Amino acid sequence: MTPDHPSCSGCGHLDRRQFLASASVLSLGALVAGCGDGIISGPEQIPTSLPQPFRIDPATIPELAPVGGRTVVVSGASTPVLVERVGSQQFRALSLVCPHRGSIVNVASDGLRCPNHDARFANDGTWLSGQPTTDLTPLDVRRNADGSLLVGGPRTPAVLGLDRSSIVFVSTPTGNAPAPQTVAISNGGGGVLGNLAVSLAYGANQRTGWLAIALSDAAAPTTLTLTALRGALPVGNYTATVTVGAAGIGNGAQTIAVSLLIQDPTTPASLQLSSSALTFAAPVGTVPAAQTVQCNNAGGGTLTGLSVAIAYGATGTNWLSASFNQVTAPATLTVRPAVGALAVGTYTATITVLAAGVASRTVAVTLTVSPAGLVVTLSAWPALANVGGVAGSVGNVNGGPVAITRLSATSFGAFSMRCPHAGTTITVVSGTSFRCPNHGALFNSAGVWQSSPQRAENLTPLTVIYTPGATTLSVV
Numbered sequence: 441m442t443p444d445h446p447s448c449s450g451c452g453h454l455d456r457r458q459f460l461a462s463a464s465v466l467s468l469g470a471l472v473a474g475c476g477d478g479i480i481s482g483p484e485q486i487p488t489s490l491p492q493p494f495r496i497d498p499a500t501i502p503e504l505a506p507v508g509g510r511t512v513v514v515s516g517a518s519t520p521v522l523v524e525r526v527g528s529q530q531f532r533a534l535s536l537v538c539p540h541r542g543s544i545v546n547v548a549s550d551g552l553r554c555p556n557h558d559a560r561f562a563n564d565g566t567w568l569s570g571q572p573t574t575d576l577t578p579l580d581v582r583r584n585a586d587g588s589l590l591v592g593g594p595r596t597p598a599v600l601g602l603d604r605s606s607i608v609f610v611s612t613p614t615g616n617a618p619a620p621q622t623v624a625i626s627n628g629g630g631g632v633l634g635n636l637a638v639s640l641a642y643g644a645n646q647r648t649g650w651l652a653i654a655l656s657d658a659a660a661p662t663t664l665t666l667t668a669l670r671g672a673l674p675v676g677n678y679t680a681t682v683t684v685g686a687a688g689i690g691n692g693a694q695t696i697a698v699s700l701l702i703q704d705p706t707t708p709a710s711l712q713l714s715s716s717a718l719t720f721a722a723p724v725g726t727v728p729a730a731q732t733v734q735c736n737n738a739g740g741g742t743l744t745g746l747s748v749a750i751a752y753g754a755t756g757t758n759w760l761s762a763s764f765n766q767v768t769a770p771a772t773l774t775v776r777p778a779v780g781a782l783a784v785g786t787y788t789a790t791i792t793v794l795a796a797g798v799a800s801r802t803v804a805v806t807l808t809v810s811p812a813g814l815v816v817t818l819s820a821w822p823a824l825a826n827v828g829g830v831a832g833s834v835g836n837v838n839g840g841p842v843a844i845t846r847l848s849a850t851s852f853g854a855f856s857m858r859c860p861h862a863g864t865t866i867t868v869v870s871g872t873s874f875r876c877p878n879h880g881a882l883f884n885s886a887g888v889w890q891s892s893p894q895r896a897e898n899l900t901p902l903t904v905i906y907t908p909g910a911t912t913l914s915v916v
């Protein structure tokens with residue numbers, strides 16, 4: 441088909457060869473320099489495979505400075521990608537490969553348009569009119585700690601992260617009001633984590649109204665500020681739970697346990713721990729996330745000289761570290777197992793927390809080291825009792841949901857639940873097959889593509905480690 445460029449004739453469009461020859465990250469401004477109407481194009485068909493993830497630094501790209509700013513990036517041999525700032529610190533990315541026949545879609549001020557058969561798309565990639573086809577493929581955007589972006593690959597759900605899960609305020613009936621404390625909220629997954637919702641629940645049968653919460657921005661990264669309003673509260677320990685959530689996140693709402701401890705300065709110091717037991721689980725060779733125990737003075741006066749002693753169970757030693765951020769309460773005890781070379785099994789230890797002049801307290805620690813990869817307990821998924829049965833969303837591998845299918849009495853298969861056509865998460869149909877809700881692709885229980893308007897590849901297989909007769913399997 442002859443390419444059609446009604447609004448940009450003679451401007452020297454970039455064809456596929458030119459795109460690929462550029463072999464560098466190009467901004468939209470650079471690409472349209474010879475065009476004058478804000479349009480870029482590449483009429484030849486190009487492969488529809490998703491671009492490999494690449495890094496860009498929005499701080500060095502002027503087009504991405506304002507909210508709504510856009511730029512087209514061609515990194516190495518990848519196909520062009522449209523990157524847009526959609527919030528003060530949020531970005532989205534779209535593949536500019538037309539889903540109809542793979543031409544490069546033009547970027548113009550009034551929308552996105554394919555020069556080949558005139559499919560038109562909204563700025564968010566939604567198909568609008570012209571040649572019927574599907575939406576442009578959204579791509580993953582992850583923010584690195586240095587503010588740069590990792591762009592590419594199928595878009596994965598946002599993952600809500602909090603930098604702390606407990607907060608303690610300490611005061612006395614007449615002392616200074618406790619200083620506000622903050623929680624950093626981040627997106628550890630892809631896409632945009634926006635429309636954050638925060639709720640507050642006070643402990644049962646307790647006083648209410650003593651905690652104020654404020655979110656600096658409704659989209660991550662952002663900060664939640666908590667302020668304890670001591671008022672005329674009498675001596676006591678007041679608790680509340682703050683829940684942070686958002687629609688569509690991959691890991692569900694997260695909570696923060698909040699305590700306001702009003703101490704009587706005339707009573708003796710007393711050691712109080714926020715938890716007396718911790719459990720960790722990790723595959724062989726990995727490092728599970730550290731957990732914390734809050735150490736408070738539940739009495740009056742000063743509680744200082746905090747220290748720990750660790751006693752190990754019979755199965756292994758020297759796999760645990762525990763340390764305080766300071767020696768005077770309130771203090772935070774950080775507990776971190778070092779799985780390292782530990783074999784598959786269960787390990788126990790007891791941490792004794794000591795302080796000057798008060799009774800000690802203990803924390804029981806259990807570490808379960810599992811085979812590498814995602815561990816699936818078969819009894820939790822009844823569909824897997826029968827050959828041909830399918831269980832969906834049993835966990836995540838490489839950041840994406842996983843489906844398990846029973847291939848025989850003694851073997852199982854596992855698949856990524858990302859549709860190979862455009863990356864949409866597929867669903868299980870009747871416990872025996874899969875369907876993509878986006879374009880209707882059907883796959884059988886072995887992950888083999890069956891039918892859909894657009895040809896799709898088979899589901900991406902994952903490796904299953906299973907010993908016949910075992911109650912669990914692992915997916916890597």
Ligand code: FES
Nearest residue numbers: 538540541554557
């Ligand atoms: S290739 Fe884009 S409309 Fe046909």
